[in-house]
Amino acid sequence: MDYIEDSLRQNRFWLRIMSEHALFIRLGLPCYAADLINQAQNLQNLFEQLKVRADNTPPVRGEVFNLNQDVIAALDRIIPFKSDLLTLIITCNIGGSNIPLLIDHIRREAIRFRNILIRLQDDIQISTPEEMLQEEIFWLRIMGEHAKFVAQLLDPSERFLVDQSNDFAIHFETLRLQARDLESMVNPKSFDLWLLPVSLKQVPPGVGACLPDPFLIPRLERFNNEVIEATEKIRDFKATALRLIQDCKVLSIIPPLLADHILREAEMALADLRMIASQI
Ligand SMILES: [Fe+2]
Ligand SMILES: [Fe+2]
Known part of the structure; x- marks a missing residue:
């Protein structure tokens, strides 16, 4: 599939999903985890902004390339955030209502999104x-x-x-x-x-x-x-x-x-x- 078309299709779908993941995590955190609540809010804002940018990115190769790079950098932030939270949950070091498999599920969605973008950026055919x-x-x-x-x-x-x-x-x-x-x-x-x-x-x-x-x-x-x-x-x-x-x-x-x-x-x-x- 076309590099530009597929990049925009993936970004316009998954960026909204990523911002919602941050929101769902925030709602499931215990009220004493103020620092994590803040980080989740920042990630939600970051992905909301990227979604607006993706919606307004013209089908021009250079602009799409830069968008993909910035989205990969943002995913490099949300994936460790999900990983750290999952570790806290599965080692019984935090409360709240985030189910372990749900956090693993949304991390898998983020990993796949990043992998798709890397394959597009590096022209890796499958x-x-x-x-x-x-x-x-x-x-x-x-x-x-x-x-x-x-x-x-x-x-x-x-x-x-x-x-x-x-x-x-x-x-x-x-x-x-x-x-x-x-x-x-x-x-x-x-x-x-x-x-x-x-x-x-x-x-x-x-x-x-x-x-x-x-x-x-x-x-x-x-x-x-x-x-x-x-x-x-x-x-x-x-x-x-x-x-x-x-x-x-x-x-x-x-x-x-x-x-x-x-x-x-x-x-x-x-x-x-x-x-x-x-x-x-
Ligand atoms: Fe899902
Ligand atoms: Fe999801």
């Missing part, structure tokens, strides 16, 4: 089957986790909606296992790479030897359609949930903005998955 599996595995996990978070934030008396959310979570987890099965069949090199320590700077020549490059099979195409179908269903479920929350017709502690946030992410997942399907 093959279609590899990208297809990456997108599926990323989004299947994100969609499954949204379903779990919704189930947890609904009032327990909303028995049918809680059950529906849990059913979505199970369905997405099963699809993700299937994606992993397909990944090792058509891209065994990724498994070989996974076995190396992350501290290794250079991949030894023997790694990936005698293994085929990622390749496309018809089953993978069919699988992509199955993922799209499942994502359309959860998108509709989220749209209904948002309406119920806005109309105060459901008992939950889900803020309308969070419902809207996960609905937008489902729309982005569909756009990404359809785009990759159209490349075949």
Whole structure:
């Protein structure tokens, strides 16, 4: 895809998401964590400003390049912020209502956004089957986790909606296992790479030897359609949930903005998955 078009598409979507993450974190922090609350507010402002800039960036290569660089620098601030907070939470050194997996989830979204921008800046090409599996595995996990978070934030008396959310979570987890099965069949090199320590700077020549490059099979195409179908269903479920929350017709502690946030992410997942399907 075109460098300028894809850069603007990614920035205009993810910058708003990043500012909202900072807001959600701030709302979940304990009131005594004044310093973290301040940092979250500053990050929220930073990403709001970048979003305004991205909306007004003309489709000119130089300006888009500078925007990408500044966004990468901002991500280099929010990713460690999320990491430090997650460490505080999982070592039981802070209270509040930020769920560990939710912080890990939003850090993964930030890591992927940064990786996409780095690939664009450095012109790193990725093959279609590899990208297809990456997108599926990323989004299947994100969609499954949204379903779990919704189930947890609904009032327990909303028995049918809680059950529906849990059913979505199970369905997405099963699809993700299937994606992993397909990944090792058509891209065994990724498994070989996974076995190396992350501290290794250079991949030894023997790694990936005698293994085929990622390749496309018809089953993978069919699988992509199955993922799209499942994502359309959860998108509709989220749209209904948002309406119920806005109309105060459901008992939950889900803020309308969070419902809207996960609905937008489902729309982005569909756009990404359809785009990759159209490349075949
Ligand atoms: Fe998000
Ligand atoms: Fe998300």
